[in-house]
Amino acid sequence: MTAQQPIAYDAFVELAVADPAVLGLVLKGSQAHDGMITPHSDHDLYVILADGAETGLTRFAGHRSAGLDLVVVALAQFRRADLPGWERYALARARVVLDRLDGGIARILADCARLDVDEAFREAGGWLDAYANSLYRSVKNHRDGLAPAARLDAADSMRSLLELLFALHRRPRPYNKYLEWELARYPLPGWDTGVLLCAVDRISATGDVSLQRQLFTLVEKAARTAGHGEVLDAWGDDLDLMRPQEADGETPCTPPWPHGTGAALDGCACSARSAGVAPS
Numbered sequence: 001m002t003a004q005q006p007i008a009y010d011a012f013v014e015l016a017v018a019d020p021a022v023l024g025l026v027l028k029g030s031q032a033h034d035g036m037i038t039p040h041s042d043h044d045l046y047v048i049l050a051d052g053a054e055t056g057l058t059r060f061a062g063h064r065s066a067g068l069d070l071v072v073v074a075l076a077q078f079r080r081a082d083l084p085g086w087e088r089y090a091l092a093r094a095r096v097v098l099d100r101l102d103g104g105i106a107r108i109l110a111d112c113a114r115l116d117v118d119e120a121f122r123e124a125g126g127w128l129d130a131y132a133n134s135l136y137r138s139v140k141n142h143r144d145g146l147a148p149a150a151r152l153d154a155a156d157s158m159r160s161l162l163e164l165l166f167a168l169h170r171r172p173r174p175y176n177k178y179l180e181w182e183l184a185r186y187p188l189p190g191w192d193t194g195v196l197l198c199a200v201d202r203i204s205a206t207g208d209v210s211l212q213r214q215l216f217t218l219v220e221k222a223a224r225t226a227g228h229g230e231v232l233d234a235w236g237d238d239l240d241l242m243r244p245q246e247a248d249g250e251t252p253c254t255p256p257w258p259h260g261t262g263a264a265l266d267g268c269a270c271s272a273r274s275a276g277v278a279p280s
Contacts, residue, residue: 006063006065006066006067006068007060007063007065007068008067008068009043009045009067009068012045012060012068012070013025013045013097013098015057016047016057016098017098019055019056019057021049021050021053021054021055021057022047022048022049022050022055022057022098022100023048023049023050023075023098023099023100023101023104023105024046024047024048024075024078024096024097024098024099024100024101024104024105025045025046025047025048025096025097025098026045026046026048026091026094026095026096026097026105026109027043027044027045027046027094027095027096027097028044028045028046028090028091028093028094028095029041029042029043029044029090031043031044031095032093032094032095033093033178033181035181036177036178036181042065042066042067042068042069043067043068043069044069044071044090045068045069045070045071045097046071046073046078046091046094047060047070047071047072047073048073048074048075048078048105049072049073049074049075050074050075051074051075051076052074053074057072058072060072078108079108088112088172089172089173089174089175089178090175091108091109091112091113092109092112092113092171092172093113093174093178093182094109096109112172113171113172114170114171115167115170115171115172116170117170120167120168120170121226121227123163123167124164124167124168124223124226124228125228125231127160127161127163127164127167128160128164128219128223128228128231128232129231129234130160130163131157131160131161131164131219132231132232132235132242133160134153134154134156134157134160135153135154135157135212135216135242136235136238136241136242137149137153138150138151138153138154138157138207138209138212139209139212139213139241139242140241141153142207142209143241147207150207150209151206151207152207153207154203154204154206154207154208154209154212155203155204155207157203157212158200158203158204161200161215161219162179162200164219164223165188165191165219165222166188168222168223168226169188169189171186179197180197183196183197190222199211199215203215209248210244210248212242213242213243213244213245213248214244216242216243217243217244220232220239220243
């Protein structure tokens with residue numbers, strides 16, 4: 001089989017299952033996310049081989065076609081997650097097609113879905129600082145009349161915010177494509193999914209400063225509760241600019257708001273009072 005003669009997904013799986021050197025097959029991407037398959041979706045498949053095994057299937061390493069992309073790896077490489085960091089979410093929600101390790105492949109995927117405590121704390125601290133940085137730049141640019149810069153910084157801050165929120169719960173952040181899918185099935189505890197997504201969408205599109213500040217009150221509370229007060233305190237008096245202001249035109253809200261605040265949204269207007277639900 002050559003690059004000019006691509007193999008179909010079902011045909012390759014049949015070959016792999018018949019080869020004892022193959023310990024596992026893992027399907028990732030749209031095909032592993034119920035409801036996300038489109039006519040353009042291909043099959044992204046990991047082929048996990050026994051360490052040191054010799055098999056003709058290695059000729060498929062790097063195979064790419066309109067219908068099938070293959071990654072062929074040895075078990076040791078797959079087990080230690082010696083893979084690009086951006087693959088972590090893909091593996092966290094991947095689907096096991098073949099597992100000859102009595103659940104061992106599934107356990108490796110489960111490990112991908114859960115950051116260890118130290119890793120999560122470190123990641124959350126870094127993303128919190130990045131979020132505060134972009135938020136501060138956005139509100140400062142808004143104050144100085146630099147509207148395009150304020151909107152761009154606001155949009156930048158949303159990436160860091162999402163990375164932070166998932167890290168606080170020891171989870172890898174999903175790709176943007178799967179964000180709604182992920183939160184619909186695995187909500188972030190204490191956050192109203194609909195309202196959070198609405199706030200992220202509105203801030204990304206408009207740079208709404210009042211909403212940014214109200215959302216920050218919730219993030220600040222969650223971050224301090226998780227032990228990241230030192231990161232925030234390093235911002236000193238600049239924190240005041242990130243927090244709600246009387247000039248925003250709305251009375252600053254005092255979290256926590258009752259769960260279900262999002263139900264009060266009028267056409268997903270995302271008013272300051274409906275920015276989210278403070279983590280408990």
